[in-house]
Amino acid sequence: MSEAVETRRARIARRQVDKFGERRAELAAAALHTLAELGFARTSLREIAQNSEFSHGVLHYYFSDKADLLTEAVRQFEEICVTRYDELVAAATSADGLRTGFADAMAATLAADARVHRLWYDLRNQSLFDDSFRKDVLELDERRTDMIWRVVDRYAELAGATVTVAPRIAYAMLDGIFEQALLRHLCDDDNAVRDLPAVVANVLTAIIAKA
Amino acid sequence: MSEAVETRRARIARRQVDKFGERRAELAAAALHTLAELGFARTSLREIAQNSEFSHGVLHYYFSDKADLLTEAVRQFEEICVTRYDELVAAATSADGLRTGFADAMAATLAADARVHRLWYDLRNQSLFDDSFRKDVLELDERRTDMIWRVVDRYAELAGATVTVAPRIAYAMLDGIFEQALLRHLCDDDNAVRDLPAVVANVLTAIIAKA
């Protein structure tokens, strides 16, 4: 087999993979809305297909099963989320500014993306009962932890202080805060979004100490 | 119709109601185990019935639907949980003692009751998607908030300090911590139970300030 052929085959194979991945992403994106609306358990693949321009057969063609689709959908959403605050961190010039910016951003995504956020919690909840989800959930949780830590760590630095809790603790606390706010927001409690900034600021203040 | 008869009827009716309630409690208790094992979505009424000494027909008689049963089951469990730390609070004589006792108790129930705790989170997760669970979840969350506050508030008092966060924040933070620990514990991470006391103590310390 000549080198030229080898190369050509490899190029085709790569392109295939890309196309496959693109289609997966496309389908996952299409599935995201339906999943976020009904939750994993109540959403059928047929329903997802009907809300998209594809047949339900194609979902099975691109995903090994329903769980695979859910994971991919959430992963895709989180892919964007976990860098959500990075610009804030990069642009921050004062502790107060970062704290406020971060707190406001959290409230903003709570208001804007509530339905998709609950899908993440749905996935994590599945993992409490089903082994097969755990690997992905743990991985995503780690990335979320890092995301939060980048904020908290920089915040302390700007404040000339140190964080008094470990990254995982900081994440767990803020995640707990967000989850509660999400619940209240979905229960049509308008205070949820309004109060969140102050609460988050409160937490940030509580977990640093002047050096 | 004589008064005596009226009274007797009422007595019977009351007894009936009591019996009805007792039966519900009995069935909910029997369901708890199966629900905790499989989660709400994966548990069928048949499965619950098979793991109990009842027929599945009777479940439909005493509960309007699956959701009704789940709520009753978790409510029953929480009835115990929401007072879990009260004795600790009553017996505490020092801040350090309460902090350690509370942290250890949390780790203990994490290890002992993991499967039922995840059922609570499952219920709360359901409520993110399903209206019908929300009222109960909100109520339970409030009682859990109170429970946590009794600990935190007393801890600060013993330490001659004040809590720097509101009750709901304290609860949300500690619940976030516990949820993470539960996930890791269910993932067979032995560190989850071992590390929890220190983490909880860390959080408690972080949210009080000397007066």
Add this chain to the structure above:
Amino acid sequence: MSEAVETRRARIARRQVDKFGERRAELAAAALHTLAELGFARTSLREIAQNSEFSHGVLHYYFSDKADLLTEAVRQFEEICVTRYDELVAAATSADGLRTGFADAMAATLAADARVHRLWYDLRNQSLFDDSFRKDVLELDERRTDMIWRVVDRYAELAGATVTVAPRIAYAMLDGIFEQALLRHLCDDDNAVRDLPAVVANVLTAIIAKA
């Protein structure tokens, strides 16, 4: 619990079991025709249900799965078959008479029950590929072996001779003969039924030897 109650419960339980078994038998009998017409692989439970007076749900209620239904159906048919020749054996007064009677009876069932016989071979064929069928197939094959041996053994006795092959060999040979005849009969070869008696008689003669 009083003895009376115990007894009553046991009686009810037994009656339940009987009713359950009866329904299974009823459903298996109803399924037999459809299965015999299309074969295991091509027959869907829905189709079976449609050809009966039941819903397809009830099939799942009484049978753990499709294989269970097939096995039960065949087993029920064979239950009758394996005694098919016993009256002949009991009534036989001469070797020639038994031989002729047996050979004719085989041809008769070939003509009358061809479609159901092929279902037995279908089941046995499944067992070549699927473990889960093997236990039942082996058991049924053993009973068929015994059935044949009762004939062959008695035939030799009446002829004042001994059988020169073991029971299993006698069965395997005659089964091979029958299977071939069945194939030809189903291929609309009229000779199949007509020739079978002579062939069977031929085989019987070949496997005994004067003492």
Add this chain to the structure above:
Amino acid sequence: MSEAVETRRARIARRQVDKFGERRAELAAAALHTLAELGFARTSLREIAQNSEFSHGVLHYYFSDKADLLTEAVRQFEEICVTRYDELVAAATSADGLRTGFADAMAATLAADARVHRLWYDLRNQSLFDDSFRKDVLELDERRTDMIWRVVDRYAELAGATVTVAPRIAYAMLDGIFEQALLRHLCDDDNAVRDLPAVVANVLTAIIAKA
């Protein structure tokens, strides 16, 4: 149009046909393994394609349907099988030698080719339910009959005896024996292979008679 062109076209056409046939053979050979492993009903064209170096689209190009492929695959295998014992017959110098050689060869192929043998029985079983297989099955069975007859006939000749059963009967009997042995062998019964030689010898002895 010149003769030369005509000829050239014909040559190309012939070559095409050959290539077509070759390709079919190649694909059938690749399919054989998967079919033998899973059986006709459980094997999908996708599975066959995945276990080969071909796409599943090409299977549809070269075969009209699954049945066509199965028949081609088994026919290919049988091409070898139907002459399996011919060398034995040609080389045989004594009745005992041929009998032993044949019996041993049968046991050997039972042990070595069990999975492909069951595919043959699977095909024959299909033909009990499906017309479309019958022509091929009948033809193959005839060739198998001839193959067995060449052995049996020669064996009788060497023994100075005559066969007491017709060719078809001899084949049906030995095939029944082999089918039973195959079942037991696939059930992990080690005796199946070990006992077969004696059984086959037994049968051969039983169906000849000194002239």
Add this chain to the structure above:
DNA sequence: CATGAATGAGCCTTCATTCAT
């Protein structure tokens, strides 16, 4: 009251087949 037989909608998944590239 309690049972469990029966229903049938709905789910996930498989697969032969078609067809644009």
Add this chain to the structure above:
DNA sequence: CATGAATGAAGGCTCATTCAT
């Protein structure tokens, strides 16, 4: 010729729910 993306019918199975006993 060959590929593999896409389709959609069909299948086995689950399950909440109904209802006669």
